[in-house]
Amino acid sequence: MSLSIKKSSWLMLAMLVLLTTQIIGQAFAHGMSEAEKQAIVDGGNLSYLSIGITHMLSGYDHLLFVFGIIFLLTTFREIVKYITAFTLGHSATLIYATFNGIQINYFFIDAIIALSICYIAFANLDGFKKYLGIQPPSLLVMITTLGLIHGLGLSTRLQQLPLSQDDLLMNIISFNIGIEIGQVVALVVMLVVMNFLRKKLAFATFSKISNYSLIFAGLFLFFMQSHGYWHTTTPDEFGFSNDNHIHHHIEMEQQRVEKLSNSHQRDSIE
Numbered sequence: 247m248s249l250s251i252k253k254s255s256w257l258m259l260a261m262l263v264l265l266t267t268q269i270i271g272q273a274f275a276h277g278m279s280e281a282e283k284q285a286i287v288d289g290g291n292l293s294y295l296s297i298g299i300t301h302m303l304s305g306y307d308h309l310l311f312v313f314g315i316i317f318l319l320t321t322f323r324e325i326v327k328y329i330t331a332f333t334l335g336h337s338a339t340l341i342y343a344t345f346n347g348i349q350i351n352y353f354f355i356d357a358i359i360a361l362s363i364c365y366i367a368f369a370n371l372d373g374f375k376k377y378l379g380i381q382p383p384s385l386l387v388m389i390t391t392l393g394l395i396h397g398l399g400l401s402t403r404l405q406q407l408p409l410s411q412d413d414l415l416m417n418i419i420s421f422n423i424g425i426e427i428g429q430v431v432a433l434v435v436m437l438v439v440m441n442f443l444r445k446k447l448a449f450a451t452f453s454k455i456s457n458y459s460l461i462f463a464g465l466f467l468f469f470m471q472s473h474g475y476w477h478t479t480t481p482d483e484f485g486f487s488n489d490n491h492i493h494h495h496i497e498m499e500q501q502r503v504e505k506l507s508n509s510h511q512r513d514s515i516e
Contacts, residue, residue, distance in 0.1 A: 291413075291420040298424020301403065302432065307359045307467060308336075308396055309432055314366035314460050315389065316436055317453055320444075328389050329433065335393020336400060337422050343401035344409075344418050352406075353475035355399045360471060362392045363464030367457040400425060 302308060315332065319325045342348070365388070368374075374382040404421060443449050 291416055294417045294420035295424040295427075298421040298426075299428040299431075300424075301400075302425045302428030305400075305428075307356065307363065307399070308429075310363045310460060310463060311359070311366060311392070311396065312429065312433060313436055314363060314370060314457070316433070316440055317370045317457065318385065325437070328386065329429075331386055331390040332393040332396070333426060333429070335390045336397035337426070339394045339397030340400045340404070340422050340425070341397075341415075341418055343398055344404050345415055347405070348398075348401070349405055350398055350402060351475060352402050353471045355395070355402055357468050357471035357475060358395055359399050360464045360467035362395060363467070364461050365392070367460035367464065370457045370460075371454070 312329075312332070315328055316325070319328060343350075369382055369385070369388075372382075374380050400422075404418070409417070443452055446452075
C-alpha cells in the first residue's frame, strides 16, 4: 500500500511539473491574436463573446487562481458561493473600468494578479496559522477583492484595442459573458479531475505539491511582470523573443501612445 501511494505521488508530481512547464511556456505567448484584434475592431456581440471565451481559456493567470480556489471547495454550495464571489468581483471592474476608460499599467496589474495566485496557494497550505501564527482573513472577502483585481486585468486586455463606441456597453457585457462561459468550462474540467483525485490516498501529497507549485508559478510571473514594469523603456535587456508576453505589452503600449499622439496632432491642426 505504501509503495502504491509513493508511485501515485511521483506520478502526480511528474504530471504537475509538466503542467507547470506548459503554463510557464504559455506565459510568453499569452495575448490576443491579430484575428481576435480585428474581430473586436469590427464589432459585433457574438465576436466579443467568442473572444471572451478563448481569452479566458488561454488566460493562464486567471486559470491558476481558479485552480487554487477549488482546493478549498468540497461541496456544491461552497463552489457556487466562492466562484460567484470571484465572478461578481471581476465582472464589476471589467465592465466599469472598460466603459469608463480607466486604465492601469499592464505590467503592474498582472504582477498583482500573479501575487493573488501565491496568496490563494499560501492560504491552501494553511500558511497564516503555520508560519504567521494568525487567523487567515475572510476567504469570501479576499476572493471577492482579488476578483476585483482580476477584473482590472481583464479590462486592460480589452482596452488594448480601439473599441468602437457603437453599442459599447453591450459589447463589453458580451465579452464578459464569454469570460464567464470560458471560466465555467475550465472549472468543470478542474472539478472533474479534482473529484477523481480526492478519492485517491495520495491526494494530500498532490494538494501540497500543487500549491507549492502555484506559489512558484505565481512568483515567476510576478518577477517577470515586475521586470517589464521597471524596464519598459529598454525591452531588449529582457532575454526573451519578441513573441513573449512582455513584448506584447510593450508593443501595445507603444501603439496606444502613437495613436494618442496622432489624435492630438489632428485635433491641433483642426
